[in-house]
Amino acid sequence: MDEFATRFADLLEKTVLKVRSLTIDRFDRAIKITALGIIAVTLAFVAVIYLIRAIFQAVAVPLGNLGAYALFGGLFVVGGAFVWAIRKRESKEDNE
Numbered sequence: 611m612d613e614f615a616t617r618f619a620d621l622l623e624k625t626v627l628k629v630r631s632l633t634i635d636r637f638d639r640a641i642k643i644t645a646l647g648i649i650a651v652t653l654a655f656v657a658v659i660y661l662i663r664a665i666f667q668a669v670a671v672p673l674g675n676l677g678a679y680a681l682f683g684g685l686f687v688v689g690g691a692f693v694w695a696i697r698k699r700e701s702k703e704d705n706e
């Protein structure tokens with residue numbers, strides 16, 4: 611009877627470990643990857659903001675603040691026009 615109890619306990623342990631490996635371990639890995647992804651995206655976003663601010667300050671030295679705002683505004687207008695032109699081409703191709 612003592613051997614049966616040991617075998618039954620081993621069976622229960624194997625079953626629990628199998629269920630855990632199929633459920634909890636996968637979720638644990640996914641949660642870690644998601645958390646690290648959120649941290650990486652946040653750090654990249656902050657780095658881009660600081661980079662834009664540094665470029666603006668570097669441009670503001672020779673041009674002044676008004677010139678820097680005009681330059682950045684012009685870049686945004688040109689970028690918006692480019693994106694608008696791409697949108698027009700893609701929508702015309704979709705309709706045909």
